[in-house]
Amino acid sequence: MAKTNPPFMSGVPELLLLRLLESREMYGYELVRSIREVTGEAISLGEGVIYPVLHSLERSGSLKARRKPVGGRTRVYYSLTKQGHGRLADLQEDWRRIQTGIETALESPGHA
Amino acid sequence: MAKTNPPFMSGVPELLLLRLLESREMYGYELVRSIREVTGEAISLGEGVIYPVLHSLERSGSLKARRKPVGGRTRVYYSLTKQGHGRLADLQEDWRRIQTGIETALESPGHA
DNA sequence: CGAATATACCTTGAACTAATAGGTATAACA
DNA sequence: TGTTATACCTATTAGTTCAAGGTATATTCG
Incomplete structure (x- = not known):
């Protein structure tokens, strides 16, 4: 019942996307x-990661989408969005x- | 069939344990x-995380265990173990x- | 012209890690 | 005596990421 917290180091894909945008x-x-x-080249995230995160960020109101034929x-x-800037700040602090x-x-003591 | 790579940001609990030990x-x-x-206080890992990782590190030969009645x-x-030192170096580099x-x-350009 | 590659979007299913919750047992303390 | 702290452990669930595919148009190259 008690809903579990997200893994302590998640949210990095989200952070990177928001930062770039x-x-x-x-x-x-x-x-x-x-x-x-x-x-x-340190981090390589496939389309299968990126697209779902983009969609979820849009649904939650952090991003807005604009379709453009090219x-x-x-x-x-x-x-x-404005909310997206706030979300970015939060994730950056985390x-x-x-x-x-x-x-x-x-770095703590004990490096023999 | 193709076994998936571990998530790109895993292995931190392992790293912390090895570093402390x-x-x-x-x-x-x-x-x-x-x-x-x-x-x-930034990271808090419960026993349910620590013990399984310790066991897995022991099984893989990075740690040795010594039972001591207190x-x-x-x-x-x-x-x-010697292997554990190598593993630590690898994880640290990762x-x-x-x-x-x-x-x-x-930090890349664009911070308005 | 035809085939292969690059662009561009998307979703599904499996795999993996970590979180929660439990379960046992002794010691210390109130 | 009962509650809290120590000390070990496992199983279930949840959440995230990975691999793999699927559609469709544009470009490049033989």
Whole structure:
């Protein structure tokens, strides 16, 4: 019954997407490649991760979508809503917190 | 059939345990509290997470266990094997890599 | 022209990790 | 004596991510 908390280190895909969309609007396929690039190949998230997260962020009101025909295809451009900016700030703080926690643990005394 | 890769940000509980056990041998119940402390309360992993990971690390040869009766109870002390030191180094490098990747993404141009 | 590759969207099902909740037993404390 | 703290453990559930596919148009190349 008691609903479980999300895993303590989730929300990174969400964070990365929101961060990228903060600078400019982008479409899904573009974001997939962009995440690889901007993380220096350290993180590679497939379309199967990106699209569902985008949809969920749109449903929850953090993103708004704009369909734009290009050539014969249709791109769906996403951009941050006001709520999305808030969500980004929250996630960024969460990340900072756990990142610092781990860093502290790794650097703590005892490195023989 | 193709076995899936582990999620890109897993292995942090493992990393923290190995790091703590690098300095001195500790027992499970102690590790649970220790992780909270050493991460400045940022990360809190319950016994249901810690014990299974300890067992799996022992089975895979990264940890060795030593049962030690204290008072009327029995504590199981864990310490790193040679292989465990290698595993720790690997995980530490993995972490550094993704941590840097995310940092790069967050700091990348466009912070209005 | 035809075939292969790249773009661009999407969903489903399996796999994996972590969270919650329980379950046993002794010691200490009130 | 009963409640809290120590100390171990496991099973179930939940949540996230991964792999793999499925549709369709555009481009490139032989």
